[in-house]
Amino acid sequence: MFQSDFAQAILSFMDKGLLDASGWQIALYTLAATHLTIMGVTLYLHRGMAHRAVDFHPLVSHVFRAWLWLSTGMVTRDWMSIHRKHHAKCETEEDPHSPVTRGLRKVLLEGAELYRAEAANEQTKLKYGTGAPDDWIERHLYTPYSTMGVYVTLVACLLMFGFAGLIVFGIQMLWIPVLAAGVINGLGHAKGYRNFESPDASTNLMPWGLLIGGEELHNNHHAFATSAKFSMKPWEFDIGWLYLRVLSFFRLATVRRLAPVPRFVAPKSRIDLETLQAVISNRYDLMAAYASSLRRTAREEASRLKGLKRPEFAAVKDIKAWLHLEQAALQPQQRAMLSQAMAASDALRRLVEMRNELARLWERSTLTKEQLLEQLQQWCQKAEASGIRALEEVALRMRRYAPSV
Numbered sequence: 001m002f003q004s005d006f007a008q009a010i011l012s013f014m015d016k017g018l019l020d021a022s023g024w025q026i027a028l029y030t031l032a033a034t035h036l037t038i039m040g041v042t043l044y045l046h047r048g049m050a051h052r053a054v055d056f057h058p059l060v061s062h063v064f065r066a067w068l069w070l071s072t073g074m075v076t077r078d079w080m081s082i083h084r085k086h087h088a089k090c091e092t093e094e095d096p097h098s099p100v101t102r103g104l105r106k107v108l109l110e111g112a113e114l115y116r117a118e119a120a121n122e123q124t125k126l127k128y129g130t131g132a133p134d135d136w137i138e139r140h141l142y143t144p145y146s147t148m149g150v151y152v153t154l155v156a157c158l159l160m161f162g163f164a165g166l167i168v169f170g171i172q173m174l175w176i177p178v179l180a181a182g183v184i185n186g187l188g189h190a191k192g193y194r195n196f197e198s199p200d201a202s203t204n205l206m207p208w209g210l211l212i213g214g215e216e217l218h219n220n221h222h223a224f225a226t227s228a229k230f231s232m233k234p235w236e237f238d239i240g241w242l243y244l245r246v247l248s249f250f251r252l253a254t255v256r257r258l259a260p261v262p263r264f265v266a267p268k269s270r271i272d273l274e275t276l277q278a279v280i281s282n283r284y285d286l287m288a289a290y291a292s293s294l295r296r297t298a299r300e301e302a303s304r305l306k307g308l309k310r311p312e313f314a315a316v317k318d319i320k321a322w323l324h325l326e327q328a329a330l331q332p333q334q335r336a337m338l339s340q341a342m343a344a345s346d347a348l349r350r351l352v353e354m355r356n357e358l359a360r361l362w363e364r365s366t367l368t369k370e371q372l373l374e375q376l377q378q379w380c381q382k383a384e385a386s387g388i389r390a391l392e393e394v395a396l397r398m399r400r401y402a403p404s405v
Helices: 002-016 023-050 058-071 076-088 104-119 122-128 136-142 148-161 164-189 218-223 239-249 273-281 283-307 313-319 332-344 346-363 369-384 389-400
Strands: 054-056 253-255
Touching (some): 023 054, 023 058, 023 076, 058 164, 104 164, 164 218, 346 369, 369 389
């Protein structure tokens, strides 16, 4: 009798756990736990440790560290090293997880494996891991016993929820490999929209999100990597930034860096060194405005050519969706269409050629400030003398940029 009662008690416990929680209570806990995990990644690992965009109170930092040890088994130094290398070598063969070089399918399905392979690279950690935590608990627990926390979580889930805890545990363990290692690193460099023509394939997956903690605004992040805030447009929402504002209010976080906000003054008669610095700081804003001018001109030219019954109007009409892309990012068919459109429209040809000239200026790191200033002044003079409204507007915008206060 005793053995039978004991067995029934064990079965009852494994069926309900200590909490005897209902289905919706288990689901609520799972959502809260996974949300805290993604917040630990985006706020602590990403914005705080990898990019130094925000400093956290030691108590908050350790809560994040402890939770990530329990819910992911990731080591802070490994994560920040791999992410910094991703930015330094983005879309090249050395990028640890670029879908451009490795294929979208591989990053989506094997993102966690790519992470573990790079985490085993000691050179990556030596070069990109500076500033990682190096206190007693990191040296004696979190790093040498990184998987122990995962087992603690498994036991805790079983104790709280019984057999259902296995499902809760499985979801927790898959959350980062699927959403971060797969979706963000994969789809965030392949699908979506772009606010800024950063020198990579990063995209914004959606203008708002809860499950990914703001990381869905990936193009914004790559354009301004050291900004603690990922949302840039009025319709975009970064829930991670909301939490940072709350933590800052209670003095538990200090935001160190944000993306520059363009400041405009009356246009100067000539670009000087001060304006040059402002233009460089706001070059993504400038190129976004240039892209808008390109699309508007393409619409106008398509309408003009259609009125003249020119067959090329179809090619001009079709290119406006990707006309802002640089030549290297175009497919062979797109390049052929662009050549046809440029042959039919002198305005489009000049706009594309001068856009490419302007883009090359940012790449000339060997130029002195004086040399760069001279080339930018020459570019403005050509734009203003072109007789093309879109180019004149870009030159005017350039002369209106002012340093941030």
